[in-house]
Amino acid sequence: MASFALLITSLLVVWTVLSREPPVVHALDSGVAKLPVLGYNTWNAYHCDINETVVLQAAQLMVSLGLADVGYKHVNIDDCYAEKNRSASGDIVADKERFAAGMNDLTDKIHAMGLKAGIYSDSGWFTCQLYPGSYQNEARDAKLFQDWGFDYLKFDNCAVPYDAIIREGIVGKYKRMADAIADLAKSSGKPPLIFSLCEWGEEQPWLWARRFGQSWRTTGDISPDWGSIASIINQNSFIAWASDFYGHNDMDILEIGNGGLTHDEAKTHFTAWALMKSPLLIGTDLSTISDADLAILKNTELLALSQDPVVGTGVAPFRWGINPDWVSNSTHPAQFWSGESQNGTVFMLINTLDEPADLFFSLTESPWIRAGRQYAVRDLWTHTANGTAVRNFTARGVPPHGVAALLLTDAGDEPPDVGPPCARREWCIDRNGTLAPGA
Incomplete structure (x- = not known):
């Protein structure tokens, strides 16, 4: 019995150690420079x-x-x-x-x-x-x-x-x-x-x-x-x-x-x-x-x-564009970026070419966009409304080495019959188990 009790005690100790959450490493919060200087x-x-x-x-x-x-x-x-x-x-x-x-x-x-x-x-x-x-x-x-x-x-x-x-x-x-x-x-x-x-x-x-x-x-x-x-x-x-x-x-x-x-x-x-x-x-x-x-x-x-006081992270690439994703290229960096903000989803589109270019993306390529919704588009350089995006958006005529900076805010459900049931068609499935049309 003594050896059995010792075994149970040992197992409980091991279980306790293994079940603990790993230590969390927090950012240095010294009370200064919460936001970029x-x-x-x-x-x-x-x-x-x-x-x-x-x-x-x-x-x-x-x-x-x-x-x-x-x-x-x-x-x-x-x-x-x-x-x-x-x-x-x-x-x-x-x-x-x-x-x-x-x-x-x-x-x-x-x-x-x-x-x-x-x-x-x-x-x-x-x-x-x-x-x-x-x-x-x-x-x-x-x-x-x-x-x-x-x-x-x-x-x-x-x-x-x-x-x-x-x-x-x-x-x-x-x-x-x-x-x-x-x-x-x-x-x-x-x-x-x-x-x-x-x-x-x-x-x-x-x-x-x-x-x-x-x-x-x-x-x-x-x-x-x-x-x-x-x-x-x-x-x-x-x-x-x-x-x-x-x-x-x-x-x-x-x-x-x-x-x-x-x-x-x-x-x-x-x-x-x-x-x-x-x-x-x-x-x-x-x-x-x-x-x-x-x-x-x-x-x-x-x-x-x-200086967003609510969201501390910045934009990150969701598609590289000219290069395959995750490929380093010092002359042609990633072109399609998005990120969160307290007021909507931020997009940065960079034309790395030496000539003007149209830059097209599907909204849900960004992880911060909800499927089945449409979005009001604000141009952060012209400071103007730029229509409503449904499923896709194209920034037209972006100058050589130029940029489009956009803020997309939710404008409600997308219109009915806008297209296939899913904007991203891979593994888009009806509840009866059949692939959706076009998937």
């Missing part, structure tokens, strides 16, 4: 030619051009703001000539405009331009950035220490600053710095970076040409699932207004970044931006979808 970054327009005048002018233009009014709130300084050497006490020192009034004066002025301020550092010995990095100074630097008044930290991936020194993989290297930011928030009682990991996608940060920060770079650096835009869209088409509240695939800085893109390519660029829920960081000289480019950046309907 919208703002400005100095690098693409100015590189190392930055100073307090340049930064404050960018902030002032964000306000005067109405960008702040539609949600662009961050003014982020990139590399090259520091002296080449730390102070005697070990702190990063702001360049005494280019930031003569000091970083606290700068962030005070940015905050006074109703904006937020971002700073830059690196997970290695140096930044990418060989200014002091934060390796082995993570806690010191996080506190300094907070004391300076910054709200956001872009953290780069240059000057990696030797393996025998760091004895960590890429995850551990970024965990050091993530822990420093979390510890600082606890000790100071202030909100944590928004943590943007700039890892370039080589070590698949979408698999692990959510536990540390609110965004992670997924590719190498962007450039202002269609080849770069198409390649980034292609790479992100396979990891669209990774973006949600508090964690976003970062497709890099917006190149709208820097030359090199046609007007239609710039619209595609902005549409893809907004609907895939990437951070939207403007990277152009705002003092020279055209009205046409400014209008792209201020498309409030697309910005509302980027």
Whole structure:
């Protein structure tokens, strides 16, 4: 009996362990950056030619051009703001000539405009331009950035220490600053710095970076040409699932207004970044931006979808189009995308050809469309109603490298006798077991 009782006890223990739900890994919810960050970054327009005048002018233009009014709130300084050497006490020192009034004066002025301020550092010995990095100074630097008044930290991936020194993989290297930011928030009682990991996608940060920060770079650096835009869209088409509240695939800085893109390519660029829920960081000289480019950046309907407080996920491909599904092609990425929103189903249709094209799809190819219903179509670029779609839709004459961005809202049951019993005919079966006509 004793051995039987022991067997029963053992079986109960095994059953209890096996029946437990597996642990759920939640996105890092630190209370900051639930939605993608919208703002400005100095690098693409100015590189190392930055100073307090340049930064404050960018902030002032964000306000005067109405960008702040539609949600662009961050003014982020990139590399090259520091002296080449730390102070005697070990702190990063702001360049005494280019930031003569000091970083606290700068962030005070940015905050006074109703904006937020971002700073830059690196997970290695140096930044990418060989200014002091934060390796082995993570806690010191996080506190300094907070004391300076910054709200956001872009953290780069240059000057990696030797393996025998760091004895960590890429995850551990970024965990050091993530822990420093979390510890600082606890000790100071202030909100944590928004943590943007700039890892370039080589070590698949979408698999692990959510536990540390609110965004992670997924590719190498962007450039202002269609080849770069198409390649980034292609790479992100396979990891669209990774973006949600508090964690976003970062497709890099917006190149709208820097030359090199046609007007239609710039619209595609902005549409893809907004609907895939990437951070939207403007990277152009705002003092020279055209009205046409400014209008792209201020498309409030697309910005509302980027900042949807109810649905955190973005669009994802439901059909690749030119290529077989799930095939990578850096020049011809997926063409047919859809996603949820609080106000309807979002569609993004990209013409990757060098000539105009009609883009046709069946509504129920998207998993977010209900069969047997018709849908009112809104064009998110012309800001107009575009009729009612029943079963299918064709976006006609989409320009080369252009885009159609649509919001479909349920408009009731589809009309009677609209066609075969099922729009998707495979295995469409009557309740008596016979295949439906045309199936």
